[in-house]
Amino acid sequence: MPLPLLLALVIGGIAAIAILLHLLGFSRRLHFADDAAIRREWSRHFPDDTISATHVSDDGLSALVETDHGPGLVWAMGADSTAHRLANATITETANGLRFHLHDFGAPGLTVSLRPDTRALWRQKLDRIR
Structure with missing residues (x-):
């Protein structure tokens, strides 16, 4: 030929x-439409965790997950998701939300868009559990 x-x-x-x-x-692109979707995606990455609460971001592309191992973050990467525990993360506020520096070469960081009221709720949850 x-x-x-x-x-x-x-x-x-x-x-x-x-x-x-x-x-x-x-x-x-994956969107977290409800609590069940967040729990399903988190359980794909950490099947042994017990999830006590979830909090979806304003754009539906990420969610804060409260587990028996501490807080975690699950977010969309195209049509799939990835998740990370926030034990050693550095969290800073930005003009539009929160910036998570994960100290991980494979997932260095993420900026989550949040309204001021949602940002305050996430900060409260993170400060309380960490």
Whole structure:
């Protein structure tokens, strides 16, 4: 098979797969719609934790999770989620929310958008549990 034809088939096939996945909805960003979704995603990462409470961010892309091992943060990364315990995190306030510096090479930090009232609630929960 001539190389130009092979390249056209490979590039066309990859493009067709990408378009099909997008049209089927597999490229949608994850949103935490309710408490059950937050608990499900946290349990994927930390199945042995007992969750006592969850608090979703204003944009629905992250959530504060209170567990028997201390507070944690779960957030959307595209169509999937990731979670991190906040035991050694440095938390600072920004103009639009809170900045979590996780001291982890794999997940260095995250800025969560929060309204002032939600930010105050999160700070209260974090200060109380930490």
